[in-house]
Amino acid sequence: MTCEEFRRVLPELEGDQHTVEQDEHLKDCSSCSGLISDLRAISAEARLLAGDQEPSPRVWNAIAIALRQEGLIRDPQAPALLSGSRLRDWRFGWLRPVTIALVAGAALLLVVERVPRRTQVAQQVATSSAPILKTAVGITQDSAINADELQLLNLVASRAPALRAGYESDLRAVNAYIRDAETSVRENPNDAIAQQYLMNAYEQRAMVYEMAINRALP
Amino acid sequence: MTDARKSQGDKLSEAEAIERAKQGDEEAFEALYRLHKRRVYSLCLRMTANTATAEDLTQEAFLQLFRKIGTFRGESAFSTWLHRMAVNVVLMQLRKKGLPLISLEETMETEEESPKKEPGAEDVRLAGSINRIQLEQAIGDLPPGYRMVFLLHDVEGYEHNEIAEMVGCSIGNSKSQLHKARMKLRELLKTSRAAKATQP
Amino acid sequence: MQRRQRVAKLVVGVFLAGTVVAAAETHQEFRFRVHRRASVSVANQFGPIWVKPSSGKEVIVTAVLHSDKVEVDHTHSFNRVSIVSHLLSGADAESGRVEYQVLVPADANVTLISATGPLRAERLHGDVILEGNTANVDVRDLSGGHVHIKTLNGPVTLTNVTDGHVEITSVGGDVALNAVNGPLIHVNSTSGRIVYDGDFGGGGEYSLMTHTGDIEATAPSYASIDVMASSTQGKVENDFLLQPTHASFAAKAGTAFAGTMGKAASSVRLLSFSGKIHLKKR
Numbered sequence: 001m002t003c004e005e006f007r008r009v010l011p012e013l014e015g016d017q018h019t020v021e022q023d024e025h026l027k028d029c030s031s032c033s034g035l036i037s038d039l040r041a042i043s044a045e046a047r048l049l050a051g052d053q054e055p056s057p058r059v060w061n062a063i064a065i066a067l068r069q070e071g072l073i074r075d076p077q078a079p080a081l082l083s084g085s086r087l088r089d090w091r092f093g094w095l096r097p098v099t100i101a102l103v104a105g106a107a108l109l110l111v112v113e114r115v116p117r118r119t120q121v122a123q124q125v126a127t128s129s130a131p132i133l134k135t136a137v138g139i140t141q142d143s144a145i146n147a148d149e150l151q152l153l154n155l156v157a158s159r160a161p162a163l164r165a166g167y168e169s170d171l172r173a174v175n176a177y178i179r180d181a182e183t184s185v186r187e188n189p190n191d192a193i194a195q196q197y198l199m200n201a202y203e204q205r206a207m208v209y210e211m212a213i214n215r216a217l218p
Numbered sequence: 219m220t221d222a223r224k225s226q227g228d229k230l231s232e233a234e235a236i237e238r239a240k241q242g243d244e245e246a247f248e249a250l251y252r253l254h255k256r257r258v259y260s261l262c263l264r265m266t267a268n269t270a271t272a273e274d275l276t277q278e279a280f281l282q283l284f285r286k287i288g289t290f291r292g293e294s295a296f297s298t299w300l301h302r303m304a305v306n307v308v309l310m311q312l313r314k315k316g317l318p319l320i321s322l323e324e325t326m327e328t329e330e331e332s333p334k335k336e337p338g339a340e341d342v343r344l345a346g347s348i349n350r351i352q353l354e355q356a357i358g359d360l361p362p363g364y365r366m367v368f369l370l371h372d373v374e375g376y377e378h379n380e381i382a383e384m385v386g387c388s389i390g391n392s393k394s395q396l397h398k399a400r401m402k403l404r405e406l407l408k409t410s411r412a413a414k415a416t417q418p
Numbered sequence: 419m420q421r422r423q424r425v426a427k428l429v430v431g432v433f434l435a436g437t438v439v440a441a442a443e444t445h446q447e448f449r450f451r452v453h454r455r456a457s458v459s460v461a462n463q464f465g466p467i468w469v470k471p472s473s474g475k476e477v478i479v480t481a482v483l484h485s486d487k488v489e490v491d492h493t494h495s496f497n498r499v500s501i502v503s504h505l506l507s508g509a510d511a512e513s514g515r516v517e518y519q520v521l522v523p524a525d526a527n528v529t530l531i532s533a534t535g536p537l538r539a540e541r542l543h544g545d546v547i548l549e550g551n552t553a554n555v556d557v558r559d560l561s562g563g564h565v566h567i568k569t570l571n572g573p574v575t576l577t578n579v580t581d582g583h584v585e586i587t588s589v590g591g592d593v594a595l596n597a598v599n600g601p602l603i604h605v606n607s608t609s610g611r612i613v614y615d616g617d618f619g620g621g622g623e624y625s626l627m628t629h630t631g632d633i634e635a636t637a638p639s640y641a642s643i644d645v646m647a648s649s650t651q652g653k654v655e656n657d658f659l660l661q662p663t664h665a666s667f668a669a670k671a672g673t674a675f676a677g678t679m680g681k682a683a684s685s686v687r688l689l690s691f692s693g694k695i696h697l698k699k700r
Contacts, residue, residue: 011397038344039400042407045348046357046372051256053263057615058558058577059273060251061594063280065573067247068592072284074242162511163533163551170570170589173608177629180691184650193648193689200606200627207568207587211551270540270558 001025006032145171156212163212170208177201232296240288247284254297255280257374258304264369265308267358275311279304301374302384305366309385312362344407356406364399371396444483448501450494452477455544458522459529462503465515467530468538472521479520485513527563535572555591573610581620592631607631611693615700618643621683632693635686638700642680649673651692657699 001021006029009022018026026033067073145153149171157164181198188194230238230249238246258279263272282303290299357365366385370376371392376384378392385392452458458477460467465484472478477499481490487509491502503516511534522528527545530537535553539546545564548555550572557565558577565582567574571590582600586593592611595603599619605612607628614635618624619642626633632652637643644663647654653672660677688695 011393034343035404038404041344041348042353042400042403043372045350045353046368047375048350049260049264049354049373050375051260053256053260053272055255055259055273055276056558056577057596058556058575058594059255059259059277059280060248061596061613061615062277062554062556062573062575063251063284064244064248065575065592065594066277066281067244067284069573070285072242073244073247166552166571170608173589173629177608177691180629184691196627197629197689197691201608201629203587203606204589204608208570208589211549211568211570 003029003032007035010035145175152209152212167208167212171205174201174204174208177204236287236290236296239284240290250284250296251280254300257297258300261301261304261369261374262308264354264357264373265362265365266311271311275304275307279307282307298376298380298384301370301376305370305384308366344404344411347411348407352407352410353403356403356410359406360399360402364395364402367392367395368399368403372400444486446481446483446490448479448481448490448492450477450479450499451475452499452523452526453497454523454525455497456523456526457498457529458501458520458526459499459531460501460518460520461531462501462516462518463505463514463533464511465503465517465532465534466536466538467518467520467532469520469522469528469530469540469542471524471541475523477520477522477526479518482517484515484517485509487513488516490516552591617641618684618686622685624684624686625689626687627689628693629691630693631690633688633690633695634698635688635696636698636700640680642683643686644678644682644684645686645688645697646676647674647688647695647697649690649693649695652690652694654688654695654697656697658697 001024003025006022006025013022026036064073145168153164153168153171156167178198178201181194181201184191184194185198230246232250232253235246235249235253239250255276259272259276262275262279263269266272266275279300283300290296357368360368367381370381370384371378378389378396381387381392382389387395452475456477458469460469460479479490479492479499479501481501483490487506489504489506491504493500501518501520503514505514520528522542524542525544526542527547528539528542529547529549530539531549532553533551535550536556537548537550537553538556539548539560540557541559543560543562545566546557546560547566548557548568550569553569553572555567555569555572555574556577557567557575557579560579560582562581563583565576565579565584565586567584567586567588569586569588569591571588573592573594574586574588575594575596576584576586576598577596579595579598580600582598582603584595584598584600584603584605586605586607588606588610589608590610591607592613593605593607594613594615595605596615598614598616599622601620601622603622603624605626605628609630610628611631612626612628612633614624614626614633614637616637617640618635618637624643626635633647637658639658645660647656650673654675656675658677658679660675660679663676663678663682688697
């Protein structure tokens with residue numbers, strides 16, 4: 001066997017599996033045996049490189065955030081039975097409406113139960129339970145959009161219709177924040193944390209306004 | 219309680235983690251990520267030679283995997299499935315960057331084109347003297363097609379039939395690419411060693 | 419021979435396909451000579467903006483425009499560079515998309531604005547201001563400068579930001595801080611979740627506040643902090659053994675705790691109105 005013949009079949013050789021002819025050639029040819037030795041050394045060293053690099057923590061953080069946003073991570077307290085993919089696997093599909101009714105009923109019970117608990121918390125921090133209870137109701141009422149905000153949203157919609165819903169949702173959220181913070185300050189005027197919450201809440205609303213005005217403009 | 223839950227997550231087997239991930243369990247996703255992150259990231263890093271890009275590709279590969287995890291039925295090994303996604307993500311990235319990602323078939327050089335090596339010439343052996351940093355550098359200097367097959371076979375330990383399936387080439391082509399990659403690395407390492415020897 | 423012809427056809431096909439795709443896109447490049455601490459701003463309604471350090475005193479902007487319904491307006495006035503994606507009539511999120519890669523001197527002050535993003539800045543030590551609507555914001559390997567981030571609902575991730583003055587305001591976007599420390603780290607969120615993983619080092623002031631979002635902070639056992647955590651309507655958990663302090667602060671099991679660790683070099687406030695708070699030990 002010549003060197004050229006040996007090197008032609010080299011790509012097909014796996015590990016130490018050589019024919020007798022190839023072994024004979026390697027015994028006699030230092031160049032080819034040197035080549036084999038080098039290639040094996042490269043391969044052996046390369047094996048040590050497997051999985052030796054570690055990504056930074058931000059990679060998992062970003063993945064987790066994305067999974068949550070896409071609804072792929074489900075809160076264990078969330079009604080997993082309502083998951084479409086699970087129910088598709090479930091043979092007894094007729095139980096779905098029953099399950100939804102049961103979960104809705106449980107949620108209703110939870111809300112009813114939380115009202116007195118909120119009252120209890122209010123008693124710890126305030127003289128009267130009424131403000132917190134009022135806040136619980138007020139969150140629903142007062143986080144509604146006022147006339148100025150409606151005008152702002154209409155401005156957004158006139159320039160960038162697709163953005164309106166997002167801005168409305170953000171305004172409701174920050175308004176709820178402001179209401180909770182205002183209530184907290186009213187009840188505890190000397191509480192620095194309550195004051196900080198209020199400042200933060202206003203800062204959030206200012207940001208939403210600013211971005212709505214700036215971004216909605218062409 | 220959180221620590222107990224965390225250690226419980228550590229003890230999750232891959233099969234358990236897959237099933238729980240299908241139900242949306244965050245710890246299961248994290249367990250699968252921890253099990254495979256280093257291999258995926260190392261592959262992406264060596265293919266792109268850029269930590270930021272490699273992290274992005276790692277993130278993308280895992281996200282694609284987790285989005286489709288509901289369809290995984292165990293026909294192939296989970297890690298193979300994941301690596302296939304990572305390879306696809308890397309290849310797409312290379313295409314986007316405009317790198318000449320010609321068909322792997324095309325990178326087969328003819329006898330006339332491949333670097334001439336005179337059989338019978340004396341060779342100084344590399345065995346026992348390969349510097350890991352130089353090897354990393356040499357891998358970085360390989361053309362993308364060679365590099366991919368070399369990483370998957372010699373670094374990650376995949377067989378040629380698995381590589382052929384992942385990359386979309388024939389088994390013969392995979393073997394040929396691997397051989398050429400090793401030959402090229404040998405050449406680069408010897409050049410590097412020779413250059414070092416001539417330094418004052 | 420036949421095989422070679424097939425392969426050649428494949429290559430030609432790939433090349434032509436790439437050409438057709440590329441024909442709809444326009445690549446533009448702009449270069450601007452600047453001096454120390456230049457100001458660079460990029461406003462791009464739709465599409466990513468990625469800022470990295472350049473090697474010289476030049477700002478190099480590479481833009482890929484997805485259609486002729488958008489154009490890139492640029493101004494350069496002494497040490498200030500401004501790039502704006504100008505949407506023409508009929509432009510939408512797809513046709514108005516521009517992808518920017520911007521190289522700036524590392525000490526430049528950078529402002530990036532985008533509705534959809536993503537926005538990315540890395541390896542800079544000037545001031546960085548990022549504003550996004552739903553944009554994914556990713557900042558890494560910054561040191562010494564001010565970092566101001568405003569987002570409505572886009573997730574924000576900071577990694578390896580050292581010696582920084584960081585202020586993040588987010589309505590609903592989650593905020594993740596990995597290895598972030600400096601004299602001032604403030605996060606203000608309405609409903610976004612805040613995750614911190616670092617050492618609270620640098621003798622700084624750390625304030626993570628949210629209305630309804632959860633806060634998860636992970637620190638090492640050697641952290642030197644003066645910490646206060648409170649959730650008015652949610653629960654708090656603490657993995658550390660703290661030295662009691664803050665006599666004026668009413669610690670309540672399950673809803674508030676306060677104390678110090680080590681030399682209490684940094685001040686840490688974890689406050690959520692109704693979300694959960696967990697101070698975890700790494």
